[in-house]
Amino acid sequence: MFRPRPIVSWEELLQTERKRRREKCVAEDKINTLQFALNQRAKAPLAQLPTPLHRLENFGRALNLPELWIKRDDLTGLEGGGNKTRKLEFLVGDAIESGCDMLATAGAIQSNHTRQTAAAAAKCNLKCALLHFSWTRDAGPLYRQSGNILLSSLMGAELYLDETERPIEDQSPLLGFVEDLRRSGHKPYLIPAGASEHRYGSFGYMACAAELILQSREKGIQFDYIVHCTGSSSTQAGLVAGFAFMGENIKVIGVADDDETDIKRARVLELANNALAELEASVRVSPTDVEIVSADQSPYGKAEPETLDAIRLLARSEGLVADPVYEGKALRGLQMLAGDGRFESASRVLLMHLGGTPAVHAYANQFGEPGFSDLSDSR
Ligand SMILES: Cc1ncc(COP(=O)(O)O)c(C=O)c1O
Secondary structure, eight states: OOOOOOSSOHHHHHHHHHHHHHHHHHHHHHHHHHHHHHHTSOOOOOOOSSOOEEEOHHHHHHTTOTTEEEEEGGGSSTTTOOTHHHHHHHHHHHHHHTTOOEEEEEEETTOHHHHHHHHHHHHTTOEEEEEEEESSOOOSTTTTTSHHHHHHHHTTOEEEEEEEEOOTTOOTHHHHHHHHHHHTTOOEEEEOGGGOSSTTTTHHHHHHHHHHHHHHHHTTOOOSEEEEEESSSHHHHHHHHHHHHHTOOOEEEEEESSSOHHHHHHHHHHHHHHHHHHTTOSOOOOGGGOEEEOSSOSOTTOOOHHHHHHHHHHHHHHSOOOOTTTHHHHHHHHHHHHHTTOSOTTOOEEEEEOOOTTHHHHTGGGGOOOOOOOGGGGO
C-alpha cells in the first residue's frame, strides 16, 4: 500500500514550533524590557496613544507601492498634534520632577515644536517662553499671524523674536535667553529646538518603536522600511535606537528637511547611541544603520514646486495634508525612493506622518489662490 512519506517528521515540526515560540518570547521580552526601562522615567501624559496605523491605498498605487501604510503621528493629541508631543512627555516629566515652573524653548516662527511646547505647558499648568529665530524668511503675509504662531499665542505662551538671520543649526542665544528668564524670577526648564539634543530627547520615539512593533503584529504586518522626515534628528534616532534595542530589523530612512545630510547622519548616530547608553543597553547603532536622503534640497522653510505637487497628490488621493517644510519633503523623498527602485517589489513601507498641518495656513500663498467655479457652471 502506498503511504506518503512526511517531508518533515513530527519531531522536526515540534522543534520548529518550539523554536518559533522561543523566538517570540525573546522578542516579547525585549519589547517589555524597553517599555519597562522607559517607564522608569518621569513622564507627563500628553499624547493620545497609540496613534492610528492604516494603509494608503490610493497614494501607494500612484507611487507603485502596493503595501504602503501610514502611522498618524499628526494625531498625537494636544493642539495640532505632531512628533514633539511624544518627545515632550519625557522632557516635561523631567521638568515637573525638577521643580521648574516654566518651559523655555526655541524654533522658527512657524515651528511645530514651539507650538506643541506651548500646548504641553498649558496642559501641565506651566508657564511657557518661546524664542523664535529667523532661520528662514517669512513665507508670506500670513507667516507671523496664522498657523503655529497663532496657536502658541492662543495657548498663552510668551512669544519672543530674534530677527538676526542665522543658519538652522545656530540656536546659541537660547542659553542667554533662559538665563534672563531665571534672573527675572522664573524657574525655566531648557528644551533645545526640536527637543532632540537632550539626554531624554530620543526616548519618545524609542517608545514609539515598541508601540509600532506591537501594533503591526496586531494587524499581521511586518514592515521592511520606514520613511519619515528628519530635522533635529531625535525622531529617527529614537526609532533606530528602539529597533536596535529590541533586535528588530526594520530599515529606517530619514528624508532631510534641507540638504544637510551629513550633519543629520552624524547627529542621528550620536543621539541614538546616547539614548542606548542612557538606558544602559548593551547594543549600539553603527553608521550603516543610519540612512538619510534628500529629495527637495531647498533650504529649511523653502519648498520646490514638485514638493507642493506631492502635497496636492496626497491631499487629493487620501484626504490627508502635509506641510511644505517637513512632511511635503518626506513625500518627495518617498516618491524619489520608489522611483529609483530602492524598495523590493512587495516591500511593506511605512510612511510616518509627523504633523505640521497648522503651518500650511502660514504658507497658504505658496499654493496659489483657492479658485471658485462660476455658479452657473453647476447648472
Ligand atoms: C512636522 C514635522 N516633521 C518632521 C520633523 C522632524 O523631526 P525631528 O526634528 O525629530 O528630526 C519635525 C520637526 O520639527 C516636524 O515638525
